[in-house]
Amino acid sequence: MANPMKIRATAKEGVTEVKILMQHEMETGLRKDADGTLIPAWFITEVKAQYQGRTVMEAQFGQSVSKNPYLLFRFKGGAAGEKVSVSWVDNKGESRTDEATIAA
């Protein structure tokens, strides 16, 4: 099963800043293992962040996003105690959804 994300959301002056750290190999499909066999591509393709049922950020990734992807964005609104949820899917169809409570 896919491993959990770390999500930190902070509301300040009417803007919520969301920092996301995902656990994923982000294998390019161009690397070879010790035996010289090509390691198949395995990477997150889509990330979506939602706040109160609406999408506040949608990202598409390719192979060149770093291992254990990091993402930061800001949206207007949001208050301490409310939730932000983040989901990702990868090219193998694996997925993960985590939620964070907005801090002040």
Next chain:
Amino acid sequence: MSNEIDLSRRKVLKASGGVGLLALLGGIGLFRPSDALAEWNKAAFSSKAMDEALAGLGATTPEANAAGIQLTVPEIAENGSVVPVTVSSSLANVEQISILVDKNPNVLAASFTLPQGTEAFVTTRVKMGQTANVVAIVKADGKFYRTAKEVKVTAGGCGG
């Protein structure tokens, strides 16, 4: 421009992989079909060259705009496997921000769709195989703008 996008979408849908992935996503209930506004842009992300990647994004001839796009990258990356990139824009109605690396095997690294109410500001980290230009493409009010900065990628020493 919009034809390009339609074309690439059709390509994705035609490819059995694309259909499989979408079906799977629908199946696990993560991305409801109604949410699938933009399925993964396979054509753009598979591009080996800048022109191709830009076409895949529908941004064939982006207008150079260094003033309206703030691209923050390190001058030197101590390691190419993690290069921090921040793109923000003072342009009105920014809908999309894309990050590309001109010398990477797959040129397009990431593309962000920013709905109304989300600031034109994203930070992420990308891999770079060698010293290259990081290119930011911003779509604002339906038009594409571009800026770029070089990042020197060094080979590391031993310590830390």
Next chain:
Amino acid sequence: MRTKQTYKALLLLVLSASFSAVAAEATVTDSDRIEQYREMISDGNPAEFDEMRGEELWKKAAGPNKVSLEQCDLGKGAGVVKGAYSEMPRFFKDTNKVQDLESRLLTCMTTLQGFTEDEITAKPFASDKKQSDISSLTTYVVGQSKGIKMAVSTKHPKVKEAYEIGKRIFNYRAGPYDFACSTCHATTGVRIRMQDLPNLSHNKKDAQSAYTTWPAYRVSQGQTRSFQWRLNDCFRQQRFPEPKFASEATVALTTFLAVSANGAEFAGPGLKR
């Protein structure tokens, strides 16, 4: 008249400001640029995942005895993790030895949980294919000393002895290259390629900043690396034989380096190239 003077002063100010700007620009070194890079990646450290994993392992019943490590005494009493690392290595009565964190974890995993030493030390470091439990536990424990000042006491004669032995190992030249740790790490202002090498024996600040940022997530390897791993890597580069995991030699060297970092706030786990 006054206006004129103000104008002159302003002109001078502008001039001097632009001069200092030029001067500042001219002195931006590659070291500064690398520092800028490190600053930019300092947020969002994937080592946090290893801390999470380590915490789960700490609290999970495991081994033949099916107990957790929550009764493990890291020197501040059974189960006390907070601040334990910033006082290690230290002397432990039950083993009659000076132990660093990794050797102490080994003691707890064998005595409390019933693992054999060989099981744990066979593969003590993570690889692409397999994570390492003892390494994740280490990451968790060190994270609980973040912000706490390094205070390794050399009051106990055995710790003092370990410190002295560690210092000797640091300066001990041997191997096919006739190398010592001090060959690279006892002079200020030397570097390998782009990396400045910290002067660990004669520069307090270097010694502190190096020690307090290990263990660290190595972006080039995509793994969180423990301090023992770091020492082993130095020995490898000196073409020395690989030290046995948690050996007296590495505990001694760790004692020397930890004591040299005393007084500085612990800042690990770090994030490095």
